[in-house]
Amino acid sequence: MDKAIEVENLVTHYGDREILKKISFGIPRGKTTVILGGSGCGKSTLLKHLIGLLKPTRGSILINGNDITSMSEDDLNVVRKKMGVLFQGAALLNSMTLADNVALPLREHTRLEESTIRIMVRMKLDLVGLSGFEGFYPSQLSGGMKKRAGLARAMALDPEFLFFDEPSAGLDPVTAAGLDELILRLRNVFKMTITVVTHELPSVFMIADYVIMLDLGEVIFAGPLDELRASGNPRIKMFLERRPETADYSPEDYFRFIAGD
Amino acid sequence: MPSIAESFFGGLGRRTLAALKGIHEVSKLINTTFYWFLVSPFKGKPIRLRASISEIVKAGYNSVPIVAVISLFVGIILALQSAYQLKRVGALIYVANLVGVSITRELGPILTAIIVAGRSGSAFAAEIGSMKAAEEIDALVSMGINPVRFLVVPKLIALALMLPALTLIADAIGLFGGFLLATTALEIHPYNYFQQTVNALLIKDVVTGLVKALAFGVVITIVGAYQGFKVEGGAEEVGRRTTASVVASIFLVIVFDLFFTALFYYFT
Numbered sequence: 001m002d003k004a005i006e007v008e009n010l011v012t013h014y015g016d017r018e019i020l021k022k023i024s025f026g027i028p029r030g031k032t033t034v035i036l037g038g039s040g041c042g043k044s045t046l047l048k049h050l051i052g053l054l055k056p057t058r059g060s061i062l063i064n065g066n067d068i069t070s071m072s073e074d075d076l077n078v079v080r081k082k083m084g085v086l087f088q089g090a091a092l093l094n095s096m097t098l099a100d101n102v103a104l105p106l107r108e109h110t111r112l113e114e115s116t117i118r119i120m121v122r123m124k125l126d127l128v129g130l131s132g133f134e135g136f137y138p139s140q141l142s143g144g145m146k147k148r149a150g151l152a153r154a155m156a157l158d159p160e161f162l163f164f165d166e167p168s169a170g171l172d173p174v175t176a177a178g179l180d181e182l183i184l185r186l187r188n189v190f191k192m193t194i195t196v197v198t199h200e201l202p203s204v205f206m207i208a209d210y211v212i213m214l215d216l217g218e219v220i221f222a223g224p225l226d227e228l229r230a231s232g233n234p235r236i237k238m239f240l241e242r243r244p245e246t247a248d249y250s251p252e253d254y255f256r257f258i259a260g261d
Numbered sequence: 262m263p264s265i266a267e268s269f270f271g272g273l274g275r276r277t278l279a280a281l282k283g284i285h286e287v288s289k290l291i292n293t294t295f296y297w298f299l300v301s302p303f304k305g306k307p308i309r310l311r312a313s314i315s316e317i318v319k320a321g322y323n324s325v326p327i328v329a330v331i332s333l334f335v336g337i338i339l340a341l342q343s344a345y346q347l348k349r350v351g352a353l354i355y356v357a358n359l360v361g362v363s364i365t366r367e368l369g370p371i372l373t374a375i376i377v378a379g380r381s382g383s384a385f386a387a388e389i390g391s392m393k394a395a396e397e398i399d400a401l402v403s404m405g406i407n408p409v410r411f412l413v414v415p416k417l418i419a420l421a422l423m424l425p426a427l428t429l430i431a432d433a434i435g436l437f438g439g440f441l442l443a444t445t446a447l448e449i450h451p452y453n454y455f456q457q458t459v460n461a462l463l464i465k466d467v468v469t470g471l472v473k474a475l476a477f478g479v480v481i482t483i484v485g486a487y488q489g490f491k492v493e494g495g496a497e498e499v500g501r502r503t504t505a506s507v508v509a510s511i512f513l514v515i516v517f518d519l520f521f522t523a524l525f526y527y528f529t
Contacts, residue, residue, distance in 0.1 A: 105404045
């Protein structure tokens with residue numbers, strides 16, 4: 001397997017609490033990898049590490065063989081130009097129009113003519129099905145359209161890597177499925193290395209080639225989608241079959257717990 | 262249960278550590294702001310001119326009416342208050358000296374700074390804070406755009422230019438307020454009042470006021486940006502940080518005023 005991103009022995013803390021407990025895995029190149037896990041398992045934190053927003057306590061993250069955890073901010077910015085990120089709430093700059101939002105990375109990192117930038121912006125917006133919305137402000141759009149616009153901005157510099165933080169969060173099933181379709185098309189057409197963090201099972205089965213499952217800060221599964229389905233691990237089965245966690249404390253423990261000692 | 266001494270020293274230590282952490286964060290912010298303002302333009306990362314102009318309009322141009330009205334009123338109030346005392350010694354003409362010196366040296370800069378802290382300092386904190394809450398700051402970083410360069414430097418330029426400019430306006434209109442009252446209610450001859458003001462004022466008085474205003478502009482920007490970047494949660498914290506930014510910047514403006522006034526008193 002050709003690994004585009006390799007995470008080795010990653011340990012991270014939030015205050016005194018250990019979030020990720022020495023995890024290691026690889027993300028294959030040119031495929032869609034889904035990082036799966038319940039709420040609070042550390043998957044969003046992991047994504048922030050992958051895109052260089054947070055520095056881990058220990059461990060390394062190799063992107064194309066270069067460790068981003070020990071890079072200077074300038075070198076990191078070079079790597080960041082090869083990455084596009086779609087945040088959970090799309091994170092469009094509310095003070096700018098869609099066209100300006102998409103043009104922002106182009107204006108900051110390239111010396112292209114304004115007319116070229118305008119054409120590229122139109123191309124990117126067309127790619128996500130938002131042609132004609134150049135002059136709109138983010139506040140005038142629906143949640144699904146914002147995410148599409150965020151995706152257009154993430155793709156402005158034709159990145160090698162695309163990261164999605166909960167792409168279907170807060171969207172209705174139809175819009176969410178549309179976004180999944182878009183992710184599939186991007187992988188097929190542009191051969192990008194796509195990493196999606198989610199807990200939505202329908203999306204996982206639709207878009208994933210490769211799955212990494214986190215539970216309580218540890219990797220409990222890493223492999224192709226078919227292997228995930230066939231896995232006998234009880235935690236994975238519970239997640240896939242949407243079974244709730246059973247409370248496993250006795251009445252005495254419960255009494256002690258509510259009494260507060 | 263910890264003993265009284267334990268909890269006292271424990272609390273003291275925790276507060277000291279928190280205060281030191283705050284100082285460290287502020288100095289880091291000041292450092293990066295001035296790096297992106299003064300050093301990086303020479304390394305091929307220019308300042309965002311259009312954004313700076315739009316900040317200048319928002320923070321400077323749009324504040325002119327309120328600054329004008331308040332300084333006019335303060336000029337009138339000052340003339341009335343000084344007349345109340347000076348009338349008794351029959352030295353009404355010295356109203357011009359009092360109004361002139363106190364407006365240019367003190368009230369012009371500080372009133373402008375307080376108005377701008379309330380208008381723009383809070384707006385900076387709210388803008389950056391809500392951007393932080395909506396992951397917009399993270400998005401900027403992930404696009405390889407430094408948020409300090411993108412957001413703080415244009416605001417710093419705006420306030421560093423506009424606070425002295427607004428102060429000049431406040432000085433002029435404040436003096437005019439005093440003039441207006443003195444020539445009507447106090448029946449001082451306009452020419453005498455004018456001549457008295459010109460004689461009483463030194464260039465130094467105006468310039469020290471403008472130096473103060475420049476410093477206040479930097480203080481208000483840094484405080485607003487610092488509080489904005491400190492937002493971690495959602496809307497509620499944005500509100501809290503906005504309030505904190507106004508309180509802190511007015512407090513710091515007065516602290517710096519004290520510092521500069523003492524400095525100018527001894528060294529000019």
